Amino acid sequence: MKVAVIGSTGQLGQDLMRAFGEEAVGFSHQDLDVTDGVGVASRIYSLEPDWVLNTAAFHRVDDCEINPALAFASNALGALNVARAAAAVGAGVVFFSTDYVFGGQDRERSHPYKESDAPQPINIYGISKAAGEQLVMQANERHIVVRSAGLYGTATSRKGWTFPELMINKARTDGFVRVVTDQALSPTFTADLARKTKELVEKEATGLFHLTNAGECSWFEFAKGVFDLAGVEVKMEPIQTDQTQRRARRPSYSAMTTARLEEVGLSPLRPWKEALGAYLSAKGIV
Numbered sequence: 001m002k003v004a005v006i007g008s009t010g011q012l013g014q015d016l017m018r019a020f021g022e023e024a025v026g027f028s029h030q031d032l033d034v035t036d037g038v039g040v041a042s043r044i045y046s047l048e049p050d051w052v053l054n055t056a057a058f059h060r061v062d063d064c065e066i067n068p069a070l071a072f073a074s075n076a077l078g079a080l081n082v083a084r085a086a087a088a089v090g091a092g093v094v095f096f097s098t099d100y101v102f103g104g105q106d107r108e109r110s111h112p113y114k115e116s117d118a119p120q121p122i123n124i125y126g127i128s129k130a131a132g133e134q135l136v137m138q139a140n141e142r143h144i145v146v147r148s149a150g151l152y153g154t155a156t157s158r159k160g161w162t163f164p165e166l167m168i169n170k171a172r173t174d175g176f177v178r179v180v181t182d183q184a185l186s187p188t189f190t191a192d193l194a195r196k197t198k199e200l201v202e203k204e205a206t207g208l209f210h211l212t213n214a215g216e217c218s219w220f221e222f223a224k225g226v227f228d229l230a231g232v233e234v235k236m237e238p239i240q241t242d243q244t245q246r247r248a249r250r251p252s253y254s255a256m257t258t259a260r261l262e263e264v265g266l267s268p269l270r271p272w273k274e275a276l277g278a279y280l281s282a283k284g285i286v
């Protein structure tokens, strides 16, 4: 099997490259820009892969509100370019999407979203990714749309830090952190996401899948998990989202279940705290 990984130098991209090993051919943003339909087609036609894994995104959520044209070009039309080029050579496509396609439903929601729940995004990033999902499903019948959340991985991305690293750095420099308690999610280790994606591809699965580490927590609980596991002493101040003055609205609750995995005979991902421990150990922090 030959697999093209788009966005191969990103945090998920690097774990996909590791998971697929010699089967993977990586394309960095410099090698291939998903917004360039002709460039995408020419790269995919010359490689003739069996699967194309598209991790590319403009995912700085607040910046998407300022530049919706770039958000839609990368996250929706870019996704279509990749799905179409893959279809033209008979390849399957995996598109990585987000829990931020949810949030507009019930503000008091407290039970996890299933794959069958209708998306209702509340910011430009979520709207552009929901559009990308639809375009990918329409353009390539061999599609796997993977929604994940709160990604962190051992690879250094251009963003420069992961949430756990940011927390540890702030604790060391300031001695205290302020973290929101009113946004809940299912944070996910990219190494686990990459391995489970490989299992889906090997099964020739089709359709929409939620892939997150099991369980849910608020960002505050996630940060506390980091400090507990890493043995870092820090003063934690719980805050509310309306104290953060971010440009984009965030879902107050976007935890997801991974029920469709079981339907195709695959096991769920391990609990988020266990995965976080594995990440901290892989980073040499514990």
Ligand SMILES: NC(=O)c1ccc[n+]([C@@H]2O[C@H](COP(=O)([O-])OP(=O)(O)OC[C@H]3O[C@@H](n4cnc5c(N)ncnc54)[C@H](OP(=O)(O)O)[C@@H]3O)[C@@H](O)[C@H]2O)c1
Pocket: 006, 007, 008, 009, 010, 011, 012, 013, 028, 029, 030, 032, 033, 034, 035, 054, 055, 056, 057, 058, 059, 074, 078, 096, 097, 098, 099, 148, 149, 150, 151, 152, 157, 158, 159
């Ligand atoms: N991060 C999260 O918490 C999160 C949560 C849920 C879903 N997701 C989704 O998961 C996927 C992977 O996220 P990640 O955290 O691994 O992001 P990442 O580390 O930023 O990796 C994305 C990669 O895509 C590249 N890229 C960006 N725009 C591109 C374009 N127009 N054409 C080609 N390549 C482009 C980036 O290159 P440059 O950095 O050089 O631009 C980067 O190498 C994304 O689709 C994202 O929407 C992420």
